[in-house]
Amino acid sequence: MKQVAATEDLLKGLWKENPVLVQTLGMCPTLAITNSVANGIAMGIATFFVLVGSSVLVSSLRKLIPNEVRITAYIVIIATFVTVADMVLQATVPVIHKQLGAFIALIVVNCIILARQEAFAAKNTVWRSFLDAVGMGFGFIIALMLMCSVREVLGSGTFLGHSVFGPNYEPWVIMVLPPGGFLTLGFMLLAIAAWTKRKAPKPLRARPHDVTTRISQKAVV
Amino acid sequence: MGDVLWVFVSSMLVNNFTLIMFLGLCPFLGVSNKVDTGLRMGAANIFVLVLTSIAVSFLNKFVLVSAPYLRLISFIVVIASLVQIVEMAIKKLSPTLFRELGIYLPLITTNCAILGLAQFQTSRGYDFTEGLAFALGGGLGLMLALVLMASIREHLELADVPSVLKGVGFVLVLAGTLSLAFMGFAGLFSAS
Numbered sequence: 001m002k003q004v005a006a007t008e009d010l011l012k013g014l015w016k017e018n019p020v021l022v023q024t025l026g027m028c029p030t031l032a033i034t035n036s037v038a039n040g041i042a043m044g045i046a047t048f049f050v051l052v053g054s055s056v057l058v059s060s061l062r063k064l065i066p067n068e069v070r071i072t073a074y075i076v077i078i079a080t081f082v083t084v085a086d087m088v089l090q091a092t093v094p095v096i097h098k099q100l101g102a103f104i105a106l107i108v109v110n111c112i113i114l115a116r117q118e119a120f121a122a123k124n125t126v127w128r129s130f131l132d133a134v135g136m137g138f139g140f141i142i143a144l145m146l147m148c149s150v151r152e153v154l155g156s157g158t159f160l161g162h163s164v165f166g167p168n169y170e171p172w173v174i175m176v177l178p179p180g181g182f183l184t185l186g187f188m189l190l191a192i193a194a195w196t197k198r199k200a201p202k203p204l205r206a207r208p209h210d211v212t213t214r215i216s217q218k219a220v221v
Numbered sequence: 222m223g224d225v226l227w228v229f230v231s232s233m234l235v236n237n238f239t240l241i242m243f244l245g246l247c248p249f250l251g252v253s254n255k256v257d258t259g260l261r262m263g264a265a266n267i268f269v270l271v272l273t274s275i276a277v278s279f280l281n282k283f284v285l286v287s288a289p290y291l292r293l294i295s296f297i298v299v300i301a302s303l304v305q306i307v308e309m310a311i312k313k314l315s316p317t318l319f320r321e322l323g324i325y326l327p328l329i330t331t332n333c334a335i336l337g338l339a340q341f342q343t344s345r346g347y348d349f350t351e352g353l354a355f356a357l358g359g360g361l362g363l364m365l366a367l368v369l370m371a372s373i374r375e376h377l378e379l380a381d382v383p384s385v386l387k388g389v390g391f392v393l394v395l396a397g398t399l400s401l402a403f404m405g406f407a408g409l410f411s412a413s
Contacts, residue, residue, distance in 0.1 A: 027246040027250065028244060031246065032244075072298075076294060076297075087290070102337055105336065106340070108336060174401075178241045178400050178404070179397045179398070179404065180397075182394070183394060186395075188390070189388060189389055189390030190390035193385050193388050194385045197384075
């Protein structure tokens, strides 16, 4: 029984409750830095680190943090981890750090992280919060990788800098520019919506309605 | 003077916060159902952006010179307390406006546009007036994007759209189209 719960904590973030594709959280980095696979990997790992670190810390401090100032406490904890990630990236991969620019700092306001603290880490044990954060972190990396691969392969004809289609390929420049981000994620979400609709033969309420409610819930978080 | 004007127009149109730089997407996707709410949200954002810009200018000049590693933490704490102060002031001065803004006001804290403004203002080394122009232009751009999106969505309500196309996905595709249109402003200054 306990085993089942642990796997469930770990696996739900990967697909069923994928933070980007299903919960539509953390849109800003997903759209802004996914124009090359290398950027996506760096961003994914940085967010993963911050998410796991702050989840473990928040859940171990959950009995000490007074309810009234909890959001402020979470933000300060998250900001500390982000500062660490920022400095490590700057020291190890300066080129990528420069490309990501302000978006590393913006991990602080990534809704995924605050949402996990508020919804999960603040109420559960350290071990369960750790599993949850690992699952959600990987879910975020998966979504980023999907976006980056599509955008880099179509937009520059390369994958991680290696040519995919050979020299005759005319790149769709629009895919690495801002509109490409909106369009890629938009069509991806539409495909998922169509897929879930096909699987559920008789939706009592239209799926889009769920999605909008989820946004307003996220907004409240 | 030319610089300040350039910063203003650039942050409003050429590098529109929402559509080109992907900042502040949460309210853009979440509260762009009605033109009215869009306008109000935009106004609240402009207000907080301008205040943040002023605060960040002072922080950069007097506090962070000696402790640059505290930048992120001090920014986020300043933004959170600013929003709190604004909330209390509005509640006291104009309860009607407070009720109209509702939940949107405290939410501005976690809006990436605000922290993004603080970060970009620092990394680009804007001085006080340029910072103000950046905040004002960025805020107006945000409001423009919100209102454009809200008016499109209001029209969509009346149209007969297949139910699959009624979710966030379609809003993103719309945003992509708007973003495409805003790319057109990129040539605004290169000619001269």
